[in-house]
Amino acid sequence: MEARIEKIKQQLQAQAFKLTPQREATVRVLLENEEDHLSAEEVFMLVKDKFPEIGLATVYRTLELLSELHVLEKMNFGDGVARYDLRNDSTHHHHHHLICVQCGSVDEILEDWLAPLEERLDREFQFTVVDHRLDFQGICHRCREKAKAKAK
Amino acid sequence: MEARIEKIKQQLQAQAFKLTPQREATVRVLLENEEDHLSAEEVFMLVKDKFPEIGLATVYRTLELLSELHVLEKMNFGDGVARYDLRNDSTHHHHHHLICVQCGSVDEILEDWLAPLEERLDREFQFTVVDHRLDFQGICHRCREKAKAKAK
């Protein structure tokens, strides 16, 4: 945790940005809720618990900044708000997402399943891939279990 | 063209909705610009050329309705507006998109490249896929050609 904050601090400083208290509080919230794909508003409310005087605009500016530095990814799942996904710098590509249409949960696949397809795009479509996005909508394993239990 | 309108008319009537002149004009614009992933505003302006008294709210309502009937797909490419993609009912899955980061064009792949991955999700993740979304960002073949020509 502290190591990851330190790393982000360095990424900021490398471009002459500071890790202010507000920015650090925001990053901590993101780290503590890494699985959750929070919206700006949700981040704002969580940060406010620890740092009540922060303004919403600051959260937006921080998210925007971290997004530009590729510390996190701005995503859009079609529910009208932007959501943010911390990047594992081990992989420079997006995670794949498993979005449950029943309970709304979003799970992730961290491996890259698309390398063969990207080669094919290059060969057959003369398209040079720099990034990708792969989301599946469906029924997650938890809801599937629940449905099975109920059916008995 | 007329056949496709007729089909959409039937899809509407099956749920007791009418193909009003405004809706028909909207559908025609979508059919005529099928490749273009228009935004609501763009559809509105194109419809207005033929049907000047139409209101923007009607276009939004029509797009929403057609979206619910799965006649078209509401997409979000991250540019702040919803874009609409007419569905080929031959495939009940989305197209895959090739989004050019240089010129902003969006090309489509009509085949489904994900069937093997969906089987794997079912086996390994106990996740039942009902739909998916696959977008690639990169350099399209046109921009790649241009860059090559310039490099000479």
Place this chain on the structure above:
DNA sequence: ATTGGTGCAAAACCTTTGCAGGGCA
């Protein structure tokens, strides 16, 4: 008469921006 559909304007919503002030080099 009832129902669904429309146009207009207002509202709602998320996000960005302008600006005056604050903190730190």
Place this chain on the structure above:
DNA sequence: TGCCCTGCAAAGGTTTTGCACCAAT
């Protein structure tokens, strides 16, 4: 002092909603 950063409020842009009216059953 100069510069980045902040909070607040206002503005911006997209989408939805309320309402009165219209058309067709």
